[in-house]
Amino acid sequence: MPVNDPQPKDRPANSYLDNVMASGGTAAVSSLDSLSRALGVGFRILRVLMVVLAIMFCFSNIYWIPEGMVAVQTRFGRIVGDKDAAVRLPGGPYLALPYPVDNIVRIPTGIRKVAVFKAFWSEADTFASTIDDRPETESLRPGVHGSLLTADKNIVQGIWIVHYKLDGGGDARSRAAAVDFVRHVGSMERAGEIIRRVAQSAIVRVIAQTEVADFVAGKIDNLAIKHLITTRLDQLHAGLTVTGVTASQYAVPKILMGDFQAVNQAESQKALSIEKASRRRVSTLSELAGSGWQDLLEAIEAHEQALEKGDRAAEKAAFGAAKDILLAGDVGGTVRQMLDEAKSEKTATIQRARAAAARFTKLLPEYDQHGEILKAQLVQDSIRKIWSDITVDALYVPPGQKLVLDLGRPEQIK
Numbered sequence: 001m002p003v004n005d006p007q008p009k010d011r012p013a014n015s016y017l018d019n020v021m022a023s024g025g026t027a028a029v030s031s032l033d034s035l036s037r038a039l040g041v042g043f044r045i046l047r048v049l050m051v052v053l054a055i056m057f058c059f060s061n062i063y064w065i066p067e068g069m070v071a072v073q074t075r076f077g078r079i080v081g082d083k084d085a086a087v088r089l090p091g092g093p094y095l096a097l098p099y100p101v102d103n104i105v106r107i108p109t110g111i112r113k114v115a116v117f118k119a120f121w122s123e124a125d126t127f128a129s130t131i132d133d134r135p136e137t138e139s140l141r142p143g144v145h146g147s148l149l150t151a152d153k154n155i156v157q158g159i160w161i162v163h164y165k166l167d168g169g170g171d172a173r174s175r176a177a178a179v180d181f182v183r184h185v186g187s188m189e190r191a192g193e194i195i196r197r198v199a200q201s202a203i204v205r206v207i208a209q210t211e212v213a214d215f216v217a218g219k220i221d222n223l224a225i226k227h228l229i230t231t232r233l234d235q236l237h238a239g240l241t242v243t244g245v246t247a248s249q250y251a252v253p254k255i256l257m258g259d260f261q262a263v264n265q266a267e268s269q270k271a272l273s274i275e276k277a278s279r280r281r282v283s284t285l286s287e288l289a290g291s292g293w294q295d296l297l298e299a300i301e302a303h304e305q306a307l308e309k310g311d312r313a314a315e316k317a318a319f320g321a322a323k324d325i326l327l328a329g330d331v332g333g334t335v336r337q338m339l340d341e342a343k344s345e346k347t348a349t350i351q352r353a354r355a356a357a358a359r360f361t362k363l364l365p366e367y368d369q370h371g372e373i374l375k376a377q378l379v380q381d382s383i384r385k386i387w388s389d390i391t392v393d394a395l396y397v398p399p400g401q402k403l404v405l406d407l408g409r410p411e412q413i414k
Helices: 016-022 026-058 172-184 188-207 212-216 222-236 254-309 312-327 333-369 371-387
Strands: 061-065 069-075 091-096 102-108 112-116 155-166 240-251
Touching: 061 069, 069 091, 069 172, 102 155, 102 172, 112 188, 155 172, 155 188, 155 212, 155 222, 172 240, 188 222, 188 240, 212 240, 212 254, 222 240, 254 312, 254 333, 333 371
Parallel strands: none
Antiparallel strands: 061 091, 069 102, 112 155, 155 240
């Protein structure tokens, strides 16, 4: 049986191992074989580790969504899924590709707030809701000291708190709002800044239609501010909604506080004087015409206006209305007293006229028969009536004495 030559002489060496074998290096071959086996084991272990690491890498982005939040998953910047499928509700686990292939945008669903104070109050980076931390300066520098302009061109300052949240309430609208939020806003930090800037614009617009007296009194149309913010957010498709707007602080600048208080005091005094005059007017008219003074006054004013315009028909109608009010007995007070006295005088005058007419009728036949005697008798009756009046004083002077009446100095006699 022929013996196989490991390296025939007629075959050229084609490897380092062949050269070693040809040179009779058995020990070197054994070392290389051990190294080869060790490298093979190492590579196999490395492959296993690579597979394990690859599996761990692929499953490294398993996540859960806590209560009070929703999430939207993006892949290479694009939202994964359409409409409802794109939003991850609280719970889990959810699987995503590792970052930065997939990115998870978590969105709080609770109510958050933004304080709008630096633009319209002071230059401080933070604010205290119960402390007036505005700087006491001699002037207001634009861009440093916040301020607003009212409808009557007065300068005011204020702080507003805006509460907002993700639009909707866990339903389909909330899912659509979350998608809009990720597409057009991106993060809650950007959301807060957007809300602040939109709120500033809305506040400027509403306060420009508010007078300073109403502003200082707290009569600020926060609902209008909320409506403007909501409208603008809808136009931006931000996926946010405003739940409330509150004016935390509102005042005039400190430098103008003294002047404003003086104006307020003058306005208060004016209002007090007007109220006092109004009460006096009502009291006087009530005393004059009783509870029906208002109807009587309106009729008199209508009559005067008709006189000024020269409208005879309106004048006659107004005069008739005033007359009806007077004669109907709806008025009281001094007017009622004067009307009663006039009626009494009218009755007495009529009675006197009737009595005189009856006496004249009675004496007329006697006058025709004995005219001179009747006249003398009437004169005597008149004299007797005059002397019998209690207001007449009678002075009896003895015959032959001179009667002198002292009527005072000539310049005092008129």
